[in-house]
Amino acid sequence: MSFAFFLIQLLNGMQYGLLLFLVASGLTLIFGIMGIINLAHGSFYMVGAYLAWSLAGMTGSLTAAILIGIPLTVVLGMFLEWLLMRRLYGRDHLYQVLLTYGLILVFEEMRSILWGDDVYGVKVPDLLNHSIALTENLSYPVYRLGISAVCLLLAAGLYFLIKHTRLGMMIRAGASNREMAQSLGINIKLVYTLVFALGVALAAFAGMINAPVSSVYPGMGAQVLIICFVIVVIGGIGSVKGAMAASIMIGMADTFGQILVPEVAGMIVYLLMAVVLVWRPEGLFGRI
Amino acid sequence: MRALRLAELLLLLLFALLALFPLIDSTFYTQLITKVMIMAIFAMSLDLLVGYTGLVSFGHAAYFGLSGYVLALVAPQYEAVSLWWSLPAAMLVCALFALITGILVLRTKGIYFIMVTLAFAQMVFFVFHDTKFGGGSDGIYIYAKPTLVIAGFQVLNLEKLNQLFYLVLIIMAAVYLLLRRILGSTFGRALLGIKENEHRMRALGFPTFGYKLSSYVLSGALGGLAGYLAAVQYGFVNPEILSWHQSGAVLMMVIMGGMGTLYGPVVGAFAFVLLQEVLSDQGFLGPVAKHWQLAMGIFVILVALYLPQGLAGLLRRRKAEASDGSSDA
């Protein structure tokens, strides 16, 4: 393995990991703060990707598609929270699993009705449609670097939001003690709605920016969802920091696994999870 | 206790009706009901975990599929394998897999448990999907169905639909009775106690981990029994039988029928599979049937919101009202 090749894989692993973080962070926040297991979280990733494809087709620009798509997904998130999720607070996880599983079926079928069952490609924006030459025949696409940079920016923004803003304070108060937060006059209902919408938007955004890389295809949500479950288990429920660490770990393990041991690459992330379970069942940054 | 006895009477009636069913002599319906009964066995095995031990597993398809693959892999290509040893072998593999993963997953609780069981099932999926050893994503055909030979005499010919039907019917009844028996024992009571309040059970001196692991292994082995029968019926296995939609569907059957009742999941399996048939029947619903999953999804959501006790819960509620009225008289 030449150094340039190694570097490319390193960047790929990083990019994949950071992308997963966008999905996993929403998942872990929704677990940690609202106590909800949301199987439909991967569907939001898929919705994002299909929105990017269809809006980019209409407007001719992925950037425009993202700018229009984000508000749409925020509204979708708030609507779903209002219509369904709030009926699940405090209920047995069993029913959360069931309802969000039903939601997956609905989303998949809606996707099939609205957008069909074909695989679509999305064009990289012209501005970023370049490659950086590393050696004579190896180069790295600028767009992927762009994805990593945007994800890092969002991660930093998320950190700032949780640590230093009023909403973040409410989020942390809600996570540690619901009744107390309520008695302090925090509108916990609103916080929950916002957190859920934030999670939906993050996942959908990940689907949008990754659409040119992964292309857009049925079932893409499920794959991401299950990997993100593994990330949450490894990182520890409710821990955004843990989600970051675990995302990078999984991104790297998967990328290098495909290169070094392609036969068992699909299993590597699960084996990693098994090791963490033996060693720290509450996850790397778990609070339990 | 009266409620239970009535349910049991209904089950006996169901059993009798099913026993007469092949008289209809319809290939399609005999196959359909065989499939439903296999799913009922599968759902009962999951009810042991979800309804009686308080462990919500979202990876039960792993056992269903694993066992089918064991059958496909041990069967010689064009020759029938003996049911005598291939069935126990398939169940044993499932039990072993449950034992190993159980030691890991039972270290977690609640949401973690759900995610980890799903992840391990997904791992099995990828093993068979990505490697050549189980035929990859195409799967493997089982050209000859297993045979049951006693003293040189072929007792069962599973190529015959009716014989498979009766075998599955008898196994379904046997699994029901076995689980009833186990759940009524001290072991079963301890499981219920763990479901209710595990912490208290430990304080009372129960080594709860061992109980949960036993339940997990038994459930896995019985799930494998269902998977074996399904592989026999379909004559092939592919990674789809391991997919998480299979895990979701069986969980749905358990909850829809009424978890923690054992007969509920049987009812749930019938309701779920038949509903699926109706919703996806193009002759009946026309082109809409292509998108049957949409209706199914909405149905699942409604069950989660408005029917938490499942169909068995409806039955029980009605009965409770009825007996309230009659006790005054």
Next chain:
Amino acid sequence: MAQAMPEAILRTESLTKRFGGLTAVDTVSIELHVGEVHAVIGPNGAGKSTLTNLLSGDLRPTSGSVFFAGKDIAGLSSDRISRLGIGRSYQKTNIFLPFSVFENCRLAAQSRTPHAWRVFHGAAEFPDINLMAEEAMVAAGLSQRRDMVAAALSHGEQRQLEIAMCLATRPRVLLLDEPLAGMGPQESQDMVELIQKLAGRHAIMLIEHDMDAVFAVAHKLTVMVNGEVLESGVPEAVRGSPAVQTAYLGGEDFLNG
């Protein structure tokens, strides 16, 4: 009480539990003897419940030892400690609400017998288990309620059931965490009599806020403040201790309590 006491059945040595920076139980050394009620009192947050949890194995001590019949059991899991013969009741009623009173007791008794793995016998087919359950019900005064669902019991009866379940495991040591919490006067009186009756054959650690009850049943009294033992001895001596009077309860109520 200067005469040589027989070996304590349960004894702690410098038992300590820290949660992060907070020391909830600080080098506590106490002894429990069969035939004795040892009451532990103190203000909220003094570490009484943490102490119970350390003795029952619900929590692992940070340092120090717990000796049961001479053997160090610190750090063992709660189920093993229970099987050794240390039973506990909970401050918040912790029973199996959907089960009948008898089934609650039967389940508790079942944990003591080797029948657990005989899966082809009905749970109620073991006379020895049933007998243990019946005896516990009678001892706790619940035989009238045998077939009632636990959820339908009054609060006081649920507290009794809590103790009955504990008794059904035939413990030698009873750790009772505020058994009188939320009880009316008559129920409290019954519970006090029950504890007195049980004291004969058990070593009892009683955590309780009701001082009338404490002085009615305690043979020994330990006062805890901020995780530490402030004073320990026979109730009369502790009651008169100046340290206790100044540090705890501001003197007055406690003196006349």
